[in-house]
Amino acid sequence: MLFDRVLIANRGEIAVRIARTLRGLGITSVAVHTASDAGAKHALEADIALQVPKYLDIEAIIRGAVASGAQAVHPGYGFLAENAEFARRCAAAGLVFVGPPAEAIEAMGDKIRAKATVSAAGVPVVPGGAEPADSLEGWRDFPALIKPSAGGGGKGMVLVRSAAELPEALASARRTARAAFGDGTLLIERYVESPRHIEIQILADSHGNVVHLGERECSLQRRHQKIVEEAPSPFVTPPMRARMGAAAVEAARAVGYVGAGTVEFIVDGATGAYHFMEMNTRLQVEHPVTELVTGLDLVELQLRVAAGERLPFGQEDVRLDGHAVEARVYAEDPARGFLPTGGRVLLLREPGGGGTPDVRVDSGLVEGGVVGSEFDPMLSKVVAWAPDREAALRTLDRALAGTVVLGVVTNVPFLRALAAHPAVVAGELDTGLVERLLPDLVPGVEVPDEVLAAAALVFHDLPQGDDPWEVTDGWRLGERAWTTWRLESRDGVHAIQVRGLPEESAEVRADDGQAAARIRKDGPGLTVTIGGRTEHYVHVRDGQTLWLGRDGRAWAFTRHLIGDPGDRPGAAGAGDGVVRSPMPGTVLVVKAQLGERVSEGQPLVIVEAMKMEHTVTAPRDGVLSELPVEPGRPVDMDAVLAVVTSEEA
Structure with a gap:
């Protein structure tokens, strides 16, 4: 019998997605949230929402589950999803953990142990070797890939191409592994050049039945993290699917697996040879593409298996219909x-x-x-x-x-460019493709003329008073006058002229009189006609900042008053020696001291945000004259991290 009430020990889109299936099954959903997440979508859409100190607080989550009357806990992915201790604590509290047995989590959660386990079962593993990173002094097989042994999702993975890069790469990977997974153990293995990343979705029940649901192609990655996935793979043939599926089933059987899981393989794009990389003992981020081509609800199947039911189909019943592609925003x-x-x-x-x-x-x-x-x-x-x-x-x-x-x-915008690239359309994929294509995929900061026109008109269309002299349509005897607006974006400062009002289809042109456009209001947006093109925009104001959006792109503008600096706020260059944070985050490491002589390119501060590290370097030679940060302190984007003053100054 299925559960009446299930607690979702997660947040964000996966918590919303799990709640959707629970709602369809008539099961009450219980969300957890931190104080800062009280207004988050997953907390608002659940039937019951409980506040916890943090999402990794096992005690608080189990107390909440018991107090709410939940019979089971679904961990989603990330956070506690692959935490064997959490699975055991759920069982001790009389709660069903919607996932595999704790022993299977431990066997596959440790990548070093997992490779040994599946290799003994006859599953091919990544060539080169997997050794604990504490014994890497003699490692000379490059290029090599360092990975956290206890986690996945691409976090902490570092590609190393020489022995000289190894010490710093190990230190960075270990910090990330400890922060993301609470375990700094690393492994290193031979890096397979130009591989395809293909994974097999498996399902297993507690009655000994194990099936696979075909493969997903996950080769489009940046920083070793997937960004676009699809099912089925354009590379895998039916015979290859059968062989890889059988290997994945054997890997699951080797650890007594129960529930939904994914066996990931590195595949040689030239030969088709595949090697076990790791097993994720949870639902994957990219599971929707499998659901769309199989017609199955993996969360529902997880719940039914956790409740002790048998899988309702066998391997011969699995069919793949059509094609599905997922893009991560x-x-x-x-x-x-x-x-x-x-x-x-x-x-x-x-x-x-x-x-x-x-x-x-x-x-x-x-x-x-x-x-x-x-x-x-x-x-x-x-x-x-x-x-x-x-x-x-x-x-x-x-x-x-x-x-x-x-x-x-x-x-x-980057995702649109990637999905439309000829190499992607042709299915010629490998895990390094995105990095090679970056110059063609990353949109520039240049603002199109029609966007500038729309932005200027929004600033121009101020609330009108009763006094006719306050109307900003530029009315004059003879013909209307042009009003010049100076707008600032990441591309710099722009001078735009406007006359008329949007209700009358206003005219907009550049300050030099070129690229004239006509603009009119269109419901909540604007329609801009310029050079024979017509584009529709939505817009919103946030204080002094205007945001415009169109076709997946977005631009931000502020008014630039005469006398303001010409450079974008916070965009100090190397010439002034000011070092600013490239992102909002937390100072992780300060690698220099106040008063120290530093050289251009020398690492000064490491900032961490969203489990990603960024090293900020000295913009020039000089003396570190200001260092207003310390480890553990949060910083905003463009906050001053350090100032390097020239020796002469």
Whole structure:
């Protein structure tokens, strides 16, 4: 018999997604949230919401589950999902842990032990070796990949190409591993050049039945973290699927696995040879693509297996129908090296629903919500299905174009460019492809003329009083006059002239009289016609900042008054020696001392945000004259971290 009440020990889009299945099954959902997350979407949409000190507080979560009358706990992914102690504590409290046995979590959660376990079962493993990182003094097999032994999701993974890079890479990976997983144990293995990352979804019940649901291609990654996934893989043939699926089933059987899990393989794109990499003992972020091509609800199957039911089908019953592609929307800025961003969601438009069964959006976003730096930067997942891969990519592009997040910089334009790239369309993928294509994929900061025109008109369209002399339409005898507006964006300062009002289809042109546009109000947005093109924008004001959105892109503007500095606020260059934080986060390490002589490029401060480290270096030779930060302190984007003064000064 299924449960009556289930606590979801997670947040964000996965907690919302689990609650959706619980609602469909008539099961009461119990959410947990921290004080800062009280207004988060997952807390608002659950039937019951409980506050806990933090999402990793096992005691508080179990107390909340018992007090709420929950019979089971679903951990989602991340946080406590692969914590064997949490699984045991749930059982001790009389709660069903919706996941595998603690012993299976331990066996597969430790990558070093997992490789030995599956290798003994006959599953091929990554060539080169897996050794505890504490014994790496003699490691000479490069390139090599360092990984946290206790975690996944790409966090803490570092590619090392020479022995000289090894000490700093180990220190960085260990810090990240401790912060993300509470365990600094690392492993190192031979890096397979130009591999494909292909994973197999498995399901197992407590009655000895194990099946696989085909593969997912996860080769499109940045910083070893997946950003676009699809099912099935354009590379895998039916015979190869059968072989890899059988290997995944054997890996699961080797540890007595129960529930939903994923066996990940590194595949040689030239030969098709595959090697076990790791097993994730939980639901994966990319599970929706498998759901769309199989027609199965993996969360429902997790719940039924946890309740002791048998799998309702066998391997011969699994069918793959059509093609699905998922894109992860992150709060990050591709133009700044994918550094995490943040802010308040001022305006939100998401595709899906409303009679579009080919598009699904799993999202943790809500208008008015704050995106901070303490959690993973993934905000939502846009998933598209179609009868074939080419149509699925087109559907995904349309869905991303209909995604608008104003107030927070996201990677949506980058995702559109990636999904449309000829190499991706052709299915010629490997895990290094995104890095090689970056110059073609990252949008510049240049602001198109039509965007500037729309921004100027919004500033121009101020509330009108009763006095006709206050109307800003530029009326004069003979013809209307032009009003010049100076707007500031990441691209610099722009002078734009406006005359007329949007109700009358106002005219806008550059200060030099070029690129004239006509603009009119269109409901909540603006329609801009320039050079034969017509574009529609949505917009929102946040104090002195104006945000404009179109086709998945967003721009921010402020008024630039005469006498203001010409450079963007906070964008001090190397010439003035000011070192600023490239992202909102926390100071992790200070690597220099006040008064120390430093050289250009020398590491000064390490800032961490959303489980990602960024090393800030000295912009020039000189003396460290100011150092207003210390480890553990939060910093805002563009906050001053240090000042390097020239020796002469």
